[in-house]
Amino acid sequence: MNSKPSADPATLSYEQAGVNYDLIDPLKVAAQRAAAATAANLAGHGFTEVPASRGESAYVLDVGPFYLASIVECLGSKALVADEMSRLTGRSWYEGIAQDTIAMAINDLITVGATPLVVQAYWAAGGSDWFGDAARAQALVAGWKRACDVCGVAWGGGETPALTGIVEAGRIDLAASCTGLVNPKSRLTLGDKLGAGDAIVLLASSGIHANGLSLARKLVERLPQGYLTPLPSGRSYGEALLDPTTLYAPVTEALHRAGITPHYSANITGHGWRKLLRHPSTLTYRIHTAPPVPEVLAFIQREARQDDHEAYGTLNMGAGFALFVPAAEAQRTVEVARAQGVPAWVAGSVEAGPKRVVIEPLGVEFGGEELQLR
């Protein structure tokens, strides 16, 4: 499932950063089997699941006049970077962290063609005192509201438990759930129309987003100045890591208004560009144009001594979201995204052939066996 650790002992791979998928995967498989078996329960209510959404980024039900999509997503460890940067700079970074958390849920939900409608907040702190830092708490609230406004969703409510003994003292476990509708039903995007001849449009990322942070944090141990290490632009490594994740819902909603329905979408998160292999079809994804690499990701690649195969297979490397659209609509898709303030490129095309991604400018290739999500 993951890239092999490189032979170079100086290379820092994702596994070395402490995430052991071999322990998690058997549980995931058991859970997926049990979950699939519960679909039959919907018949009692006169509804059905959309089976092709199993294994996709959001789960979809057919409730008659439209489809219902839902998801819960975790921020991950990015809050640890915010905590350390607060200690180093005296600033609160939780406004951006709030946006990151919402982005984790919304950028997945929209891949199926859903309009996100409601977000619920899950803020589980290591103790009541977490909420006693008023500046930090207010930043979290302000960032959460702003991200909801950007995405046009209602913030329905949520949970703010104090979980002493479960969440570590001084820390917070952040997650978001999101519910939306695919409306009209013709917006459903599960890849059944994906095929040779489609264009691949990549949308710019703002930086590392909220995946790859274990690696980014591990790297700090190698840097004499740690998070305050200056990047070429003069910004610090820590500050650049905390650039909030781009929210892509404004783009997908604008595409709908422009009459463009993608054949498929992929949120590029963990596993980097291997996520272009997400759909189960056997197709070749040939990339002729790679977006510019955000400074912070170029820095990580260099300092972690990753080759392009490792870097593009782990990090987003400048592409946060992929849209697979009819070739005739590729240029207009780019224009719609740019009008929403999101840089975009016609980056490649879908071809008949073995399941693989070919990044021609870099000479990198990922085979279908390098991404096993189902």
Add this chain to the structure above:
Amino acid sequence: MNSKPSADPATLSYEQAGVNYDLIDPLKVAAQRAAAATAANLAGHGFTEVPASRGESAYVLDVGPFYLASIVECLGSKALVADEMSRLTGRSWYEGIAQDTIAMAINDLITVGATPLVVQAYWAAGGSDWFGDAARAQALVAGWKRACDVCGVAWGGGETPALTGIVEAGRIDLAASCTGLVNPKSRLTLGDKLGAGDAIVLLASSGIHANGLSLARKLVERLPQGYLTPLPSGRSYGEALLDPTTLYAPVTEALHRAGITPHYSANITGHGWRKLLRHPSTLTYRIHTAPPVPEVLAFIQREARQDDHEAYGTLNMGAGFALFVPAAEAQRTVEVARAQGVPAWVAGSVEAGPKRVVIEPLGVEFGGEELQLR
């Protein structure tokens, strides 16, 4: 908001058990205000929120042909009891813990009249190794599936992050999100029809459910045999604490099939019977029949030296869910619940008068100022 600590220094109140609401509440108020302001975002999609659902147990949107309800809920600290009991007995208790987690979400969602349709799992472990205990992981999966089957919901998917540095090593932070529909719309239960003359039907709890566990855990420090202290029945304190939370969705769905639409519902969780004051109306709730107290709750009351005011204001004391129904349907409501295997009682009635709960058999009264949830 909470009961005052008793003058008796031997009494163990909820505040003494370590939850400081004074630190959390300012954040909650700020979050509620910011969340309310996001409702306007729905207009862009042609939808509206149901304003009366703000402050209720689930958030409700009007999406045209039906209402959409959603929620995210945390298990809380009950998993810590399961961990300690695993250490003491060698058994895994996570099948029941899974049911508890789902119950936290579903028993809230159904209060608004929604049929729960989809549950998402949020299982955030302190490290990948949590999932390496196959028996425990399989119990969690099996219990989760079983609870979904009991409630007639589809398990859509979820998140199983390993959050080293955020969640404590060896621990797991469990939560569930749930989405449902109020369908037909006439099932919406937000209390607009609640009034004098309604009957109060109480549904039996199975024990402590998943609220009050901080108190229950604190109490262990006073018990020489700890969790293995035998209760009068011979069962241990720890085992009784881990009785899984009753799932009430089968009752609310059966009521719908029987043509009974409650005027209001309340899930009795934290704050105990003060939750009977949940609706903003100024009404008196007079209880003439209190359900039998589960052995484990009687034990906690006695050992924590709580008077009835403190105990009924903190724990469910045998009543896990309250239905406020037209008096003419009270007896049939009880019969429908019993037919689903849930003991139920016509326990009292709603009267004109000041906002208060009067538990006549116990001489206990809670005023409206004793529950401030909004």
